[in-house]
Amino acid sequence: xxxxxxxxxxxxxxxxxxxxxxxxxxxxxxxxxxxxxxxxxxxxxxxxxxxxxxxxxxxxxxxxxxxxxxxxxxxxxxxxxxxxxxxxxxxxxxxxxxxxxxxxxxxxxxxxxxxxxxxxxxxxxxxxxxxxxxxxxxxxxxxxxxxxxxxxxxxxxxxxxxxxxxxxxxxxxxxxxxxxxxxxxxxxxxxxxxxxxxxxxxxxxxxxxxxxxxxxxxxxxxxxxxxxxxxxxxxxxxxxxxxxxxxxxx
Ligand SMILES: Cc1cc2nc3c(=O)[nH]c(=O)nc-3n(C[C@H](O)[C@H](O)[C@H](O)COP(=O)(O)O)c2cc1C
Numbered sequence: 001x002x003x004x005x006x007x008x009x010x011x012x013x014x015x016x017x018x019x020x021x022x023x024x025x026x027x028x029x030x031x032x033x034x035x036x037x038x039x040x041x042x043x044x045x046x047x048x049x050x051x052x053x054x055x056x057x058x059x060x061x062x063x064x065x066x067x068x069x070x071x072x073x074x075x076x077x078x079x080x081x082x083x084x085x086x087x088x089x090x091x092x093x094x095x096x097x098x099x100x101x102x103x104x105x106x107x108x109x110x111x112x113x114x115x116x117x118x119x120x121x122x123x124x125x126x127x128x129x130x131x132x133x134x135x136x137x138x139x140x141x142x143x144x145x146x147x148x149x150x151x152x153x154x155x156x157x158x159x160x161x162x163x164x165x166x167x168x169x170x171x172x173x174x175x176x177x178x179x180x181x182x183x184x185x186x187x188x189x190x191x192x193x194x195x196x197x198x199x200x201x202x203x204x205x206x207x208x209x210x211x212x213x214x215x216x217x218x219x220x221x222x223x224x225x226x227x228x229x230x231x232x233x234x235x236x237x238x239x240x241x242x243x244x245x246x247x248x249x250x
Pocket of ligand 1: 069070071072073162164216217218219220221
């Protein structure tokens with residue numbers, strides 16, 4: 001059969017038409033599946049919240065912050081700003097160098113600390129348990145929602161029902177991955193990780209002071225219930241409660 005004759009055969013025209021239509025449908029199906037996959041990814045990323053970039057200057061001097069810091073255990077019902085939450089997290093474990101160094105010193109720059117925050121009264125942030133992600137670059141940090149059901153009451157329950165946690169706007173939990181440090185420092189690891197949590201906790205307290213927030217460090221808690229709450233096998237080291245200070249009842 002010659003080429004010209006094929007082109008004029010109505011049966012072939014129908015066949016080509018069918019092939020073209022089915023190809024279009026196949027592409028459409030592939031695009032639909034692709035867009036479904038992408039939207040699932042987008043939904044997954046909803047759990048990660050980019051934080052406001054921290055500021056690196058303030059009118060509040062370090063000396064003034066050291067001098068005036070006191071443990072504050074009574075808070076008003078007001079919410080803390082998301083910018084302030086971001087600043088506190090950055091001061092605690094944020095990135096301060098293009099080489100990945102952080103705000104608090106770390107033995108061997110291994111950074112075994114993880115920071116969690118249970119937020120109940122933070123503006124523009126739904127209640128829940130979040131995990132801090134310091135990120136790779138200075139100021140490019142985020143939090144990931146771990147569990148929207150976790151409340152401050154849950155944290156307080158693990159900490160002898162301490163009211164300062166229950167009534168805080170948010171409470172931070174610093175944990176340590178001791179095994180990370182143990183690989184390099186052996187039996188000194190636990191001590192090093194505890195020291196690091198002290199550095200990070202103090203940074204957070206002094207930063208809270210400069211933001212005129214009230215903060216208290218809490219060490220009286222049971223480790224196991226906190227571990228269960230966080231869903232990790234790290235060592236829970238410190239709980240830090242933060243809120244707007246209620247000067248009337250301090
Ligand atoms: C390791 C450690 C654990 C602490 N645990 C608690 C605690 O569980 N509950 C609490 O209300 N305060 C706790 N505090 C805060 C101390 O009570 C407080 O720092 C102390 O009374 C001194 O007061 P100041 O922080 O105002 O200088 C703790 C402090 C440290 C350093």
